[in-house]
Amino acid sequence: MATLIDTLTARPSDLRHPEKRNRPETAVLKKPEWLRVKAPGSGQYNATKAIVRDKGLHTVCEEAACPNIGECWSQKHATLMIMGDTCTRACAFCNVKTGLPEPLDPEEPAKVGLAVRQMGLNHVVITSVDRDDVNDGGAAHFAEVVRQIRLQAPNTTVEILTPDFLRKDGAAEVMIDARPDVFNHNLETVPRLYLKIRPGARYFHSLRLLQMVKERDPNQFTKSGIMVGLGETKEEVMQVMDDMRSAGVDFITIGQYLQPTRKHAAIERFVTPEEFKAYEAIARAKGFLMVSSSPLTRSSHHAGDDFARLKAAREGLNRSTAR
Numbered sequence: 001m002a003t004l005i006d007t008l009t010a011r012p013s014d015l016r017h018p019e020k021r022n023r024p025e026t027a028v029l030k031k032p033e034w035l036r037v038k039a040p041g042s043g044q045y046n047a048t049k050a051i052v053r054d055k056g057l058h059t060v061c062e063e064a065a066c067p068n069i070g071e072c073w074s075q076k077h078a079t080l081m082i083m084g085d086t087c088t089r090a091c092a093f094c095n096v097k098t099g100l101p102e103p104l105d106p107e108e109p110a111k112v113g114l115a116v117r118q119m120g121l122n123h124v125v126i127t128s129v130d131r132d133d134v135n136d137g138g139a140a141h142f143a144e145v146v147r148q149i150r151l152q153a154p155n156t157t158v159e160i161l162t163p164d165f166l167r168k169d170g171a172a173e174v175m176i177d178a179r180p181d182v183f184n185h186n187l188e189t190v191p192r193l194y195l196k197i198r199p200g201a202r203y204f205h206s207l208r209l210l211q212m213v214k215e216r217d218p219n220q221f222t223k224s225g226i227m228v229g230l231g232e233t234k235e236e237v238m239q240v241m242d243d244m245r246s247a248g249v250d251f252i253t254i255g256q257y258l259q260p261t262r263k264h265a266a267i268e269r270f271v272t273p274e275e276f277k278a279y280e281a282i283a284r285a286k287g288f289l290m291v292s293s294s295p296l297t298r299s300s301h302h303a304g305d306d307f308a309r310l311k312a313a314r315e316g317l318n319r320s321t322a323r
Contacts, residue, residue: 016097017263019090026266028259034273035256035295056111058085079125079161079300080112082145083138087129089200093188093227095260096129104134104141113148116156123304124149125184127161130200137163139171143178157181159223159303164206172209176216182251182307183213184223186299187244190236197230197265207247214248221289221310225253225299228279231268237279241286251290251310254279255297271295289313 058081086101087094105111116124126145131138142162149158159182165171176183191203213222224244228237237254244252254276259267273295280293290310292302 016095017090017261019098020261020263023263025262026259026264028262029267029270031258032270035258035270058082079127079303080115081127081129082108082112083128083131083141085129088132089130091188091200092197092265093230093257093260095264101129101131101133104131104138109141109144109148110152112145113152116149117153121153121156121304123157123159123181123307124153125159125161125300125303127300128163130163132166132200135168136171136174137165137168139165139168139174143174146178146180157304157307159184159300159307161186161299162209164201164209166200166202166205172212173216176213176220179217180220182221182223182303182310183210184225184251184299185209186225186253187240189226189230190232190240192236193230193232207243210244210249211247221251221307221314222247222249223251223253223290223299224249225255225297227255227257228271229257229267229269230265238282241283241288245286245288250288250314251306252283252288252292253297253299254283254291254293256295289317 081096083104084101085097086099087096088098088101090098112126126142126149128138128142134141142160146158146160149156158180160175160178160180161184162175164185165175185206187203187206188201189197194201194203210222210224213220226237226240241252256271257265257267259265276293276295276297280291283291283293290306290313292306
């Protein structure tokens with residue numbers, strides 16, 4: 001989910017997304033006022049950027065052109081993207097570079113742990129590209145990043161946003177056993193649109209991954225998100241909510257899909273703030289502990305504050321059921 005880049009003057013899709021080079025350019029819808037954000041540039045924003053550059057790290061904030069980067073980096077919130085900047089998938093919605101990645105950097109876990117400590121983060125989100133080229137999908141490397149954060153920044157809570165580890169036997173167990181505070185894996189869209197929007201993934205495999213977390217470690221919080229505005233119906237979104245609840249997902253995020261380039265999947269429509277409020281009410285009625293539903297909602301936006309509310313919601317639920 002990303003901001004729009006004008007490919008009439010620059011063609012990043014040719015460089016970042018060679019598989020999309022021959023696709024026809026899609027029409028662009030004018031963004032409504034509720035999707036406009038301030039350009040980044042505060043002193044803290046620059047300080048966060050300097051630490052990321054100094055450690056040679058990547059962030060999904062930049063790679064996916066997140067519209068919230070100015071706000072988050074100004075508050076020392078950054079979602080670190082590990083295992084390189086090149087993804088082996090070619091999802092129709094995503095702005096992360098695609099192609100054949102470089103080998104995994106064995107020093108990266110320690111670098112990430114040090115960066116988290118230097119940034120003084122109370123809560124950190126770690127995500128990654130898909131690494132279908134690696135035997136375990138990079139699960140052991142990802143788990144070592146979590147371990148290094150625990151060693152170097154023991155007071156920081158850790159949220160992971162993982163790939164699906166499709167056809168990587170045992171990888172999910174490695175990630176669950178790393179014991180993050182929050183295990184996030186996004187379903188991204190409704191099942192009907194997977195072949196078009198997320199062709200390298202399988203809806204029910206992703207759903208099963210989330211269910212496995214609760215089966216193996218019931219104390220881990222689970223989280224998942226979808227984009228809207230891709231042509232899904234309200235009924236389909238509600239069915240995804242039910243599927244998530246059946247898998248024990250605690251926290252759902254719902255945000256507006258924003259087209260990275262004219263070569264990416266087109267926006268079917270802009271969902272209104274009122275519709276997002278309605279989705280929030282429905283999700284709460286279905287039993288999610290936490291719901292974030294707004295045009296600018298992203299998986300990692302306000303993750304630290306949301307984690308505190310998530311814990312409080314569980315504690316409140318436990319108290320009420322104990323009576």
